[in-house]
Amino acid sequence: MAFYVYKFGGTSVGSVERIKAVAEKVKAAHDAGHQIIVVVSAMSGETNRLIDLAKEMQVQPHERELDVLISTGEQVTVALLSMALHEIGCPARSFTGGQVKILTDSSYTKARIRKIDDTRIRKHLNQGEVVVVAGFQGMDEDENITTLGRGGSDTTAVALAAALHADECLIFTDVDGVYTTDPRIEPKARRLERITFEEMLEMASLGSKVLQIRSVEFAGKYNVALRVLSSFKEGCGTLITYEESTMESALVSGIAFNRDEAKLTITGVPDLPGVAYKILGPIAEANIEVDMIIQNIADDATTDFTFTVHRNDYQRAKAVLAQTCLDLGARAVTGDDTLVKVSIVGVGMRSHAGIASTMFKTLAEEGINIRMISTSEIKISVVVDEKHLEQAVQALHAAFHLDQVVATR
Ligand code: ADP
Numbered sequence: 001m002a003f004y005v006y007k008f009g010g011t012s013v014g015s016v017e018r019i020k021a022v023a024e025k026v027k028a029a030h031d032a033g034h035q036i037i038v039v040v041s042a043m044s045g046e047t048n049r050l051i052d053l054a055k056e057m058q059v060q061p062h063e064r065e066l067d068v069l070i071s072t073g074e075q076v077t078v079a080l081l082s083m084a085l086h087e088i089g090c091p092a093r094s095f096t097g098g099q100v101k102i103l104t105d106s107s108y109t110k111a112r113i114r115k116i117d118d119t120r121i122r123k124h125l126n127q128g129e130v131v132v133v134a135g136f137q138g139m140d141e142d143e144n145i146t147t148l149g150r151g152g153s154d155t156t157a158v159a160l161a162a163a164l165h166a167d168e169c170l171i172f173t174d175v176d177g178v179y180t181t182d183p184r185i186e187p188k189a190r191r192l193e194r195i196t197f198e199e200m201l202e203m204a205s206l207g208s209k210v211l212q213i214r215s216v217e218f219a220g221k222y223n224v225a226l227r228v229l230s231s232f233k234e235g236c237g238t239l240i241t242y243e244e245s246t247m248e249s250a251l252v253s254g255i256a257f258n259r260d261e262a263k264l265t266i267t268g269v270p271d272l273p274g275v276a277y278k279i280l281g282p283i284a285e286a287n288i289e290v291d292m293i294i295q296n297i298a299d300d301a302t303t304d305f306t307f308t309v310h311r312n313d314y315q316r317a318k319a320v321l322a323q324t325c326l327d328l329g330a331r332a333v334t335g336d337d338t339l340v341k342v343s344i345v346g347v348g349m350r351s352h353a354g355i356a357s358t359m360f361k362t363l364a365e366e367g368i369n370i371r372m373i374s375t376s377e378i379k380i381s382v383v384v385d386e387k388h389l390e391q392a393v394q395a396l397h398a399a400f401h402l403d404q405v406v407a408t409r
């Protein structure tokens with residue numbers, strides 16, 4: 001007998017038929033004698049529909065009320081799944097995040113889980129019931145409903161697996177594992193048998209939405225065995241694992257991309273101490289997150305300062321920067337919000353030179369202009385025009401032989 005946390009994403013519970021199919025899968029595991037917690041997302045499209053409704057009410061919806069609203073999607077699916085389980089003779093009980101005491105901080109729409117009280121879940125598991133928990137939501141100290149950010153049901157599942165010491169957390173989704181890149185962009189993408197936590201964390205933070213970043217952080221920190229696999233077809237999926245010295249890892253394991261980049265430049269800034277602070281201070285005060293930063297010094301003792309932000313923040317950041325430009329007596333503010341970031345990720349990069357030059361050569365041969373570059377130990381990111389996204393991903397996928405099984409270090 002084992003103890004599993006199963007998580008089913010929006011597409012997997014997207015219709016009554018699909019919820020019934022999920023119930024059959026869960027019942028089979030329960031009949032085999034396993035203890036099962038099931039975490040479900042809202043039906044596909046539902047969270048977006050609720051957000052759109054809120055925006056019809058208020059341009060910037062009140063965040064507390066927004067969380068009350070968008071947490072309802074998951075409440076629908078836990079109830080429907082429990083009904084489907086009852087219907088086929090499998091004992092089950094549904095809970096909201098608050099009911100099973102998933103305690104979070106109070107950052108509405110992006111709350112972090114602080115603590116989980118397992119008493120109630122344990123009681124029902126011990127009574128032989130399947131425990132069905134609404135993903136993506138929790139409750140703060142004052143019992144306000146909070147949500148965990150888009151894709152947050154992954155984090156609910158992993159956090160429950162960590163808190164209750166499950167044997168494995170299985171993330172069932174609409175792809176049969178983690179691929180070398182999003183198979184929607186590169187049909188030649190290949191499923192990985194295994195990927196390290198470190199690589200998965202980079203992939204997630206650089207735009208691969210197959211797992212929410214925090215779920216990977218949690219799994220790494222609390223040593224949760226985490227697997228991504230298909231709701232619809234059999235297979236062992238992809239295991240997220242620690243790096244083993246015996247593991248044959250590719251130089252590059254995957255390619256991630258992010259379509260939401262925007263770039264801002266302020267030119268002709270007097271090159272004096274404190275300039276970076278004077279430019280980025282007001283941006284931070286406006287609660288805008290900055291990603292890449294570049295500063296260039298010109299011959300005339302002025303500097304050009306460039307940084308990237310999320311596209312949603314572009315107009316606001318530009319307005320803030322226009323004021324800074326006046327305050328500093330700088331020359332001008334320019335920007336572009338039609339950019340994307342493409343990144344190659346791999347722990348094998350640590351011990352190998354020449355990966356960056358292969359990346360740049362490949363893009364050069366494709367005639368793709370690189371606007372910005374940033375590197376870390378296990379990743380290289382470039383910012384390019386959005387029209388080149390697919391071409392860049394596909395060319396890099398081929399250049400690093402990601403369609404072929406294991407090019408070893
Ligand atoms: P769910 O609703 O089950 O949470 P998501 O849409 O959040 O599913 O995540 C699954 C999707 O992630 C896939 O359909 C795929 O398009 C996308 N994806 C992005 N990068 C990858 C990758 N490297 N491997 C697999 N899927 C990826």
Ligand code: ASP
Binds near residue numbers: 041042135154
């Ligand atoms: N329903 C939420 C979303 O669409 C959470 C999730 O699916 O993981 O982001």
Ligand code: MG
Binds near residue numbers: 210
């Ligand atoms: Mg998801």
